[in-house]
Amino acid sequence: MVSKSAAVVVVALLTLAAVTACSGQAPSLNGSGGGTSTGGGTSTTPPTNPQDGPPAGYADGHAAIPAAGQAEDVSSPTTVVGTGTPASCTGDAFVAAVAKGGIITFNCGPDPVTIVLTSTAKVFNDKGTKLVIDGGNKVTLSGGGTTRILYMATCDKAQVYPPGSGDCNTNPGVQLVVQNITFVDGSAKGIPEGTNNDGGGGAIHAQGGSLKVVNCRFFNNVCDDLGSDVGGGAIRKLDYLIAAGAGPARPVWIVNSTFGGKDGYGNSCANGGALSSIGVSWNILNTLLSYNTAVGHGANSGQGGNGGAIYNDGNEIVLNITSSLIENNMANEGGSAVFFVSNDKSGSITITDSITRGNPRGTFETPNLYGFYVIAKAAATVDNSQILR
Numbered sequence: 001m002v003s004k005s006a007a008v009v010v011v012a013l014l015t016l017a018a019v020t021a022c023s024g025q026a027p028s029l030n031g032s033g034g035g036t037s038t039g040g041g042t043s044t045t046p047p048t049n050p051q052d053g054p055p056a057g058y059a060d061g062h063a064a065i066p067a068a069g070q071a072e073d074v075s076s077p078t079t080v081v082g083t084g085t086p087a088s089c090t091g092d093a094f095v096a097a098v099a100k101g102g103i104i105t106f107n108c109g110p111d112p113v114t115i116v117l118t119s120t121a122k123v124f125n126d127k128g129t130k131l132v133i134d135g136g137n138k139v140t141l142s143g144g145g146t147t148r149i150l151y152m153a154t155c156d157k158a159q160v161y162p163p164g165s166g167d168c169n170t171n172p173g174v175q176l177v178v179q180n181i182t183f184v185d186g187s188a189k190g191i192p193e194g195t196n197n198d199g200g201g202g203a204i205h206a207q208g209g210s211l212k213v214v215n216c217r218f219f220n221n222v223c224d225d226l227g228s229d230v231g232g233g234a235i236r237k238l239d240y241l242i243a244a245g246a247g248p249a250r251p252v253w254i255v256n257s258t259f260g261g262k263d264g265y266g267n268s269c270a271n272g273g274a275l276s277s278i279g280v281s282w283n284i285l286n287t288l289l290s291y292n293t294a295v296g297h298g299a300n301s302g303q304g305g306n307g308g309a310i311y312n313d314g315n316e317i318v319l320n321i322t323s324s325l326i327e328n329n330m331a332n333e334g335g336s337a338v339f340f341v342s343n344d345k346s347g348s349i350t351i352t353d354s355i356t357r358g359n360p361r362g363t364f365e366t367p368n369l370y371g372f373y374v375i376a377k378a379a380a381t382v383d384n385s386q387i388l389r
Contacts (some may be wrong), residue, residue: 061286078102101127134182231276
């Protein structure tokens with residue numbers, strides 16, 4: 001996407017003796033609360049200070065996490081980024097670690113650190129079936145307002161087609177896991193849809209394979225402001241699955257994470273201010289999504305504006321939202337909280353032990369389901385939840 005160059009590393013100097021998990025005290029940025037990118041374009045927006053951001057996860061979330069949604073063991077890393085100092089934790093070192101695959105951890109010293117990338121970290125499909133990135137509750141990855149942070153695609157020849165039989169679209173590929181880490185100021189603006197570096201996903205773009213996000217935060221990540229289907233200010237997940245049942249069989253897991261969570265920290269895109277997908281199912285547990293925005297207009301026949309927090313499109317797809325809070329998101333068109341369209345009406349949506357509120361109507365929504373627009377095989381299942389205006 002952009003040429004590789006050295007990244008800027010901005011280190012926090014906290015007075016706290018210890019830092020809690022990603023859901024605890026956030027890392028701070030260099031005395032002034034900011035840093036600047038040295039490549040990948042020019043950003044005029046002040047950098048996001050993770051220290052001021054809310055913790056990971058919905059504080060009142062209490063859902064039990066199935067084994068498939070739990071954090072991965074990182075006790076035997078393949079690569080440790082850094083040698084104990086902040087200066088050793090560079091963007092280039094992180095990009096190289098992702099290209100190598102395996103399990104990635106960080107050793108950047110005792111204090112939280114923000115690593116500003118000037119080139120996107122890209123997953124290679126022939127380096128193993130699982131790539132785990134664990135920030136140890138200290139690391140923030142930043143796109144500097146100019147750069148997408150992570151990219152994975154099973155059908156991108158430049159990243160090597162995954163081994164095994166079958167079409168690249170349906171091959172299981174790599175399971176990408178990010179945990180105990182923060183993503184800020186990622187940008188996928190100006191990346192054309194339909195290319196091998198497909199549009200959407202300011203922090204993470206993942207086509208094929210599978211994705212799990214545990215104990216993470218996403219602040220001020222963006223993608224294009226206009227586009228019929230482009231989406232995912234924070235995360236864009238695509239599968240284009242052909243085999244029946246394949247989508248529900250390998251859902252994205254979003255666990256104990258925060259997308260926005262505070263005014264001025266939300267993610268935005270034409271559609272799906274936080275999350276966007278085509279042909280993908282989701283399990284969202286103990287998660288906070290707020291102040292995210294779908295900024296397009298004209299809906300799918302125009303330039304977007306659907307799904308303030310979540311945009312799901314496809315056929316046989318399933319969305320499960322459990323013990324989560326979705327509030328104060330906005331869509332210019334439909335579904336300020338959730339836009340869910342199963343084109344062949346085979347998909348389903350279930351909201352359990354959750355609260356949605358403060359998500360305005362936009363220009364259209366499903367009657368009596370405030371902030372939602374749903375086309376599915378049946379009405380949304382709402383269990384012990386509050387769907388409030």
